[in-house]
Amino acid sequence: MRILVHGASLGEREFRMRRAAAALALRGHQVFWGPGGAPSEAGGEVREIAPGIPLSRFEADLVLGGARDPLRTAYAGWRTRAHVLLLTLDAGGVARWNAIDHWAWNSLFAAGLVEETEADAMRRAGGSLGLERLALWSAEAPAAEPDATHADTEILERACERALARHRGRSPRGAVFLDRDGTLVVERGYLADPDDLELLPGVPEALRDLAAAGFALIVISNQSGVGRGLFPLARVHQAMARLRTLLRARGIELDAIYFCPHRPDAGCDCRKPGAALLERASDDLGIALSRSFMVGDKLIDARAGHNAGSRGVLVRTGYGRDEERANPGPGMAPPERVFDDLRDASRWMLAEAEAAGLA
Template identity: 55%
Template sequence: MQRRSVEGAVGRLALAAAGLALRGHEVLWQGEGGRVFPEGGPATLHEVPRGLGLARHSADIVLGGPDPIGAALAGWLVRARCMVLALDADSVRRWGHAGRGAWNTLHAWAVIDEADGALLQADPRGPDPERIALWPPQGPPTAPDATHPDTEVLERVCERALARQRGGAPRAGVFMDRDGTLVVERGYLSDPAELELLPGAVAALHELKAAGLPVIVISNQSGVERGLFPLSRVYEVMARLRVESRAAGIELDGIYFCPHRPEDGCVCRKPGTRLLERAAEDHLLTLRGSFMVGDKLLDVETVQRAGGRGVLVRSGYGREQERTLAGALRGAVPDHVCDDLAGASAWILATLESAEEA
C-alpha cells in the first residue's frame, strides 16, 4: 500500500495508514514518515521517493486524496489494483473531467467524514455510494494506533476493495484458528517474540493460497477482557504473524478476533458466527462451502453453524479434544480429523476437487 503526504484533508487517512503498518501491513510511504512516527516507525513502513522511481515498487492499493489524478498516477506506477481516497464533498465538486476520469481508472473507494456522507451520496457525479465508507464519529487518533477504529475502517475498506476488484461470484474461503493451529499454543500468547509458526504450516498455507483460497484467521482472544494483556498486544502479535507469514511468501487475507470473555455473552466469540459473517461480507465469501481448521471443537462448531465444514487438527489442544469426541453425546463432530494443517489442507483441496468433479 502506498500513500502521499501527511498534511491536509488526508491527514486522517495518513494516521490510519500508519496504523495499518502497526498491524503488520506493508506500507510504502511517500513523504516524511518521521512526522507520524518520530521514532522511525515499524519495519513494515518504508519511505519511498516521489516521481517515476516509484515504479520500482509495487502495491495492491494506493491511498491518498482528495485529488484522484495524482493518486491514479501513483497507482499506475506501482501497478495497484485499487485506490482508496480520503474525500470531502467540496473537493469532489471541484473535480473536472480529468479528475473524474482518474477516479474511474482504478477500482476506487472513498473514506469520508459522516457530515459529508449525505452530500456525497446525493451527488450524482460523486463516487458510487456502495464504495463509500465513513470514518467513525469519535474522530482520529492523535498518533498512529493499531487499535483505533479509524485503522479498522481503513483495513476493511482496503479488503473490500480488493475482493470486489477481483470480481466474480462469492467464493469459498478457509478460516483458520491461530493458537494451536497455525502457531504454537502458548496459553494466552501476548508476546510477539513467542509467536512461532507450527512446522508444516507455511507449506499448507502455500497450497491453499495456490488453489485460490483466501485464508482468514479467526481467533478468540479473551485474554484482553480477562485483563491479562491490553488490546494493543493482540495487534502486536497479529502483526508478527502477518510479517512472519509474508517472509514465507504468504499474505494472509484477513485477521479477525474477539476480545471478550465467554461470560460476556457476545456474538463474536467462537462458536458465535459473527466474525465469519463479517469476513464473508468483507472478502465476498460464501460461508456454505467454506472451511475452518482449528484445534478445538468450538472451531468446528463455529463454521458448521455457518453452513461450512470443520477440520479438527491434533496440534495444540486437538488431541485432547479428539478424546472427548468418543464419549460426547452432543456437540460438534468434525468433518475431518487430522494431525496438522498439512493434513487439513490436503483434505480441503481433495474435497473441493471431488465437488468439482461431481
C-alpha cells in the same frame, strides 16, 4: 496487504487517513509512503520512498490518498501495479474535480472514506462516484498518533480488504478459516510476547497451496485475554502483525484477520463456536460459506465452522489431541475430519475442493 500511500495528496486536514494508513503498518501490513508528505508520526514502521526513487520499483495492492489530486494518486497506483484506489473524500474536494480527475477515479477499482460530518454533502455530490463505494470514518475523535486499536484503523483496513475482494469480482469464493494458536502457531497459553509467535511446521506450505487454489485465508481467533484484562487490545494487534510479517516473509498474504476480544461469559455472538465472525467475513469479502472450511485445534473451532454452514476440521496440533478424545457435548456435531496438522488438513481440503470442481 501491500499499500502505497500517496503522501503528496494528503494534507493536514486528512489526518484520519494519515494516522490510519500509518497504523496499518502496526497491524503488519506493508506500507510504503511517498512521494512527498512524509509521515513524521509514523515512526519506523512505515517505509518512506525517497524523492527520485522510481515508484515502479515497488509493488502494491492498493494506493491510498486524498481528494486533492486523484490523477497523480492513480498514476502512483499504476506505477506500482496497484488494483485499488482508496481516497479520503470531502464534498468540496470532489466538487473541484474535472473530467480527467473523474476518469482517474474510474481507472482503478475505487473506493472512498468520508467524514461523518460530510456524509450528507457527499450523498448529494458523490452520486457520480458510486455511493456504494463510499463508507464513513468513525465518529470517534481522531487518533493523536498511529494507533492499531483505533476505530479508524479498523475501518480503513476493512475498506481496503473489501475493495480488494470486490475488485477480484469473481463469484463468491471459498475460504479456509483458520484458528491461530495451536493451529498456525505454537500454542503458548496466553501469548505474552508477540516475539514468541512461532509458525508450526508445514503451515507456510499448506497456506501457499490453499491460496494458490483460490481459497481466501482468514484467521478467526478468540482473544478473551483482552476481556479478562490480561493484556491490552494493542497486544493482540502486535501479535497479529507479527503473524502477517512471518507469513509474508514466506510469500503468504492473509486476506483478513477477525478476532473476538470478549470474555467467554460476555454473551457476545462473535466468540467461537459462534459463527458471527465467519458471517462478517463472508459479507465483507464475498465468501461462500458452504464452500469454506474452518480449521482449529479445539472442538469449538470445528463447531464454529459447522454453525456458519461451513465444514469443521480438527487438527491434532496445540490442544488437538486432547480435544479429539473429548466428548463434543450433547447434540453437538463432531468435527467432520481430524488430521495431524494443517499440512495434512490442507491436502484433504484441496482434494475435496477439486472433487467438487471448486478449486
